[in-house]
Amino acid sequence: ALRTMMLTKLYLLGDQKMQNMVGPLLKKAVSFLTNEENYDPQSNHGWDQAKALLVASKLTGNDTNLAIDRFRDELTNAFSSEGVHVENSPHYHVHMMNNLVTTIELFAEMDIEDSFVNEMYKIAESTILYYNVILREDGTIPCIGDSHQNPPKFNNITKNFIEKNTKTDTS
Numbered sequence: 001a002l003r004t005m006m007l008t009k010l011y012l013l014g015d016q017k018m019q020n021m022v023g024p025l026l027k028k029a030v031s032f033l034t035n036e037e038n039y040d041p042q043s044n045h046g047w048d049q050a051k052a053l054l055v056a057s058k059l060t061g062n063d064t065n066l067a068i069d070r071f072r073d074e075l076t077n078a079f080s081s082e083g084v085h086v087e088n089s090p091h092y093h094v095h096m097m098n099n100l101v102t103t104i105e106l107f108a109e110m111d112i113e114d115s116f117v118n119e120m121y122k123i124a125e126s127t128i129l130y131y132n133v134i135l136r137e138d139g140t141i142p143c144i145g146d147s148h149q150n151p152p153k154f155n156n157i158t159k160n161f162i163e164k165n166t167k168t169d170t171s
Contacts, residue, residue: 001048004029042077083126090134091147101158
């Protein structure tokens with residue numbers, strides 16, 4: 001999955017010669033990732049595999065339905081209906097918020113189905129409440145599970161998303 005994402009970057013950033021070289025590799029990656037034997041569902045790897053399959057399928061003009069179905073499955077199994085990452089680790093919740101929000105941005109830029117991106121957006125909005133509830137006044141989080149006091153840093157995309165979508169007073 002990570003190799004496929006690197007190939008997509010080469011394809012998108014490359015000139016026509018690079019795209020001609022990378023295009024067939026992306027098609028092979030789509031074929032590989034489409035195979036059920038190469039899919040590790042409902043896991044960290046499954047998230048990356050579904051994401052890579054969706055991006056590569058879109059770039060190569062392949063049908064994206066399987067990839068969207070897989071990613072939807074990963075998404076709904078990664079976050080509860082309340083927007084809490086299922087591992088119940090405050091630290092990993094922050095990591096997955098970054099992962100989700102940057103994936104939304106990527107899918108939106110690639111013109112992945114608006115209805116699917118909107119579905120992801122609603123889940124991402126719900127992740128903010130849990131984050132705001134667990135974050136202490138001093139900026140630390142509880143040491144639950146594999147968490148340690150200082151949460152991972154949000155990237156700028158996630159910071160902007162949180163600022164734009166914080167509607168609930170959690171004080």
